[in-house]
Amino acid sequence: xxxxxxxxxxxxxxxxxxxxxxxxxxxxxxYLPVSFKIALLGxxxxxxxxxPALARAGHRxxxxxxxxxxxxRAVADPLGAAAxxxxxxxLRRAPAADLYLLAVPDDAxxxxxxxxxxxxxxxxxxxxxxxxxxxxxxxxxxxxAVFYPLQTFSPGRAIDWPQVPLCLEAADADGLAVLQQVxxxxxxxxxxxxxxxxxxxxVAAVFASNFTNHLLGLADALLTEAQLPADLLTPLxxxxxxxxxxxxxxxxxxxPAIRHDAATIATHTAALAAHxxxxxxxxxxxxxxxxxxAAPGPGPAEPG
Amino acid sequence: xxxxxxxxxxxxxxxxxxxxxxxxxxxxxxYLPVSFKIALLGxxxxxxxxxPALARAGHRxxxxxxxxxxxxRAVADPLGAAAxxxxxxxLRRAPAADLYLLAVPDDAxxxxxxxxxxxxxxxxxxxxxxxxxxxxxxxxxxxxAVFYPLQTFSPGRAIDWPQVPLCLEAADADGLAVLQQVxxxxxxxxxxxxxxxxxxxxVAAVFASNFTNHLLGLADALLTEAQLPADLLTPLxxxxxxxxxxxxxxxxxxxPAIRHDAATIATHTAALAAHxxxxxxxxxxxxxxxxxxAAPGPGPAEPG
Numbered sequence: 001x002x003x004x005x006x007x008x009x010x011x012x013x014x015x016x017x018x019x020x021x022x023x024x025x026x027x028x029x030x031y032l033p034v035s036f037k038i039a040l041l042g043x044x045x046x047x048x049x050x051x052p053a054l055a056r057a058g059h060r061x062x063x064x065x066x067x068x069x070x071x072x073r074a075v076a077d078p079l080g081a082a083a084x085x086x087x088x089x090x091l092r093r094a095p096a097a098d099l100y101l102l103a104v105p106d107d108a109x110x111x112x113x114x115x116x117x118x119x120x121x122x123x124x125x126x127x128x129x130x131x132x133x134x135x136x137x138x139x140x141x142x143x144x145a146v147f148y149p150l151q152t153f154s155p156g157r158a159i160d161w162p163q164v165p166l167c168l169e170a171a172d173a174d175g176l177a178v179l180q181q182v183x184x185x186x187x188x189x190x191x192x193x194x195x196x197x198x199x200x201x202x203v204a205a206v207f208a209s210n211f212t213n214h215l216l217g218l219a220d221a222l223l224t225e226a227q228l229p230a231d232l233l234t235p236l237x238x239x240x241x242x243x244x245x246x247x248x249x250x251x252x253x254x255x256p257a258i259r260h261d262a263a264t265i266a267t268h269t270a271a272l273a274a275h276x277x278x279x280x281x282x283x284x285x286x287x288x289x290x291x292x293x294a295a296p297g298p299g300p301a302e303p304g
Numbered sequence: 305x306x307x308x309x310x311x312x313x314x315x316x317x318x319x320x321x322x323x324x325x326x327x328x329x330x331x332x333x334x335y336l337p338v339s340f341k342i343a344l345l346g347x348x349x350x351x352x353x354x355x356p357a358l359a360r361a362g363h364r365x366x367x368x369x370x371x372x373x374x375x376x377r378a379v380a381d382p383l384g385a386a387a388x389x390x391x392x393x394x395l396r397r398a399p400a401a402d403l404y405l406l407a408v409p410d411d412a413x414x415x416x417x418x419x420x421x422x423x424x425x426x427x428x429x430x431x432x433x434x435x436x437x438x439x440x441x442x443x444x445x446x447x448x449a450v451f452y453p454l455q456t457f458s459p460g461r462a463i464d465w466p467q468v469p470l471c472l473e474a475a476d477a478d479g480l481a482v483l484q485q486v487x488x489x490x491x492x493x494x495x496x497x498x499x500x501x502x503x504x505x506x507v508a509a510v511f512a513s514n515f516t517n518h519l520l521g522l523a524d525a526l527l528t529e530a531q532l533p534a535d536l537l538t539p540l541x542x543x544x545x546x547x548x549x550x551x552x553x554x555x556x557x558x559x560p561a562i563r564h565d566a567a568t569i570a571t572h573t574a575a576l577a578a579h580x581x582x583x584x585x586x587x588x589x590x591x592x593x594x595x596x597x598a599a600p601g602p603g604p605a606e607p608g
Contacts, residue, residue, distance in 0.1 A: 107565040130560070130568045151540055152558055154547060163539045197530040203572045203586075208523035208537045209544040210559030211589045212516050216545070217553035217596060219512035226501035233512045234549050235467045236455055240513040241520070241545050243458060245538050249521035254456055255514030256434070261411040264434045268507045277592055282507075284588055285515045288581055292521060
């Protein structure tokens, strides 16, 4: 989201993060892309998109682990990787890798980390926005790291990897150097983001992605109820989002809430009487819009 | 938003609405586009976009009224229209029009309707999603109608009029015929939508547009706090919205709420402690996602 001049396009270079030029690895003459051996733990939505992208970028996916054999094979076989399965991945019996990427749901990561048998000194990066680097504290025999791709992954949808921000963190400089090279081979947008700002980024992503999808779902449900065409809101949604991505969103807020149009708000609230949960959301989002507009700082530029 | 086969692309043809082919006015041989004389009441965001679009479509904008003389002139002068101003528009002194379009904020519409002096039998259409046709009941000397463009209008942003759904309603068949011809000259998407489903559509639009913009604003504010680049979420937001517009959104819901990932939800809630209002929204939206997934009907197709 683009903002006013005081806020630099790349957000400045505080201690918490810095943006890495994708060309950093081209700095020495005679540069050749580095090919790493990579093992993937997990065979879900993230791993299924990451594995072939890594192979296309010139790396060798040497192993894929999943609880289920069929899931592991589905990701491993097309790449000629070893397929491991079972409750506790024993990576000491798998082909050695320069980097072990843990791509399992956040609520499974701790259990997989605890159950796995790692080669001594293995570089292990999780791919979560929410988990701190400190999740590796219980496994001092590995070098912990974070490789967080800031995107939503769904089966059957192609990912534009060069545009996906990759947020990196590592416990040691050598580990970070490996992550940087792997990341730069996939994406033009590589950043160092420490655990605390990364958690904040993940909360922001939940608002911008998961919650936005839910609002679009509520709108879709309301159209269905009214027997109106399902795609009627498409031009409105596209225009709204495009505008919000090109301006600070609080400054382009429109609608009855920001206008304090009490009559329309009352009409809408009454229309939602059959859906008390959506009605409560309507009320709370309306109050939040009005509170944001009243807050100090740049307010909304609402004409007339 | 596209849905499964049982739901037709044009939503069926219930009593509440029907979709009109943009080509209906071409049905008679020797057809020529009809040019109407149109007066605009209001000179805000909607009128400022509507007036030149009507002129480009071949109509004659004969008058523009606003409370402020400068506002009226800004819209009227480029089109050679009469500029009227003052608290109570006296349309009997303005050039006669086939259609009077009321494009003022919803909370001002009743006052303008009450204050205006109309030529007897004037066809007057408001442009609001929220106001019923019944707002004209107090003015029996005019023929009431609705001409609701389903889009968000902002200064400086070009509107793709052929894609803007125009939702029509009229008290009489002759009035509806005029609206249909004007609408079809602007847009390929013209629908008859009665007051009750139109109000439901407007509530849906508030969720999909105003509230979505607010969520993107919260995400933007969280990035600013973490000193992260303002545009970091852009690929995620574009992918999320594109996916939601091509699938039933409830079926493509992702994130910690739908996974019932209690640990991540607790981490996020704690991270929002400094913003109790956003924290409450996070909790309520999470609960709403979980309730929608649990509801009968097609549930979310969440892999692993």
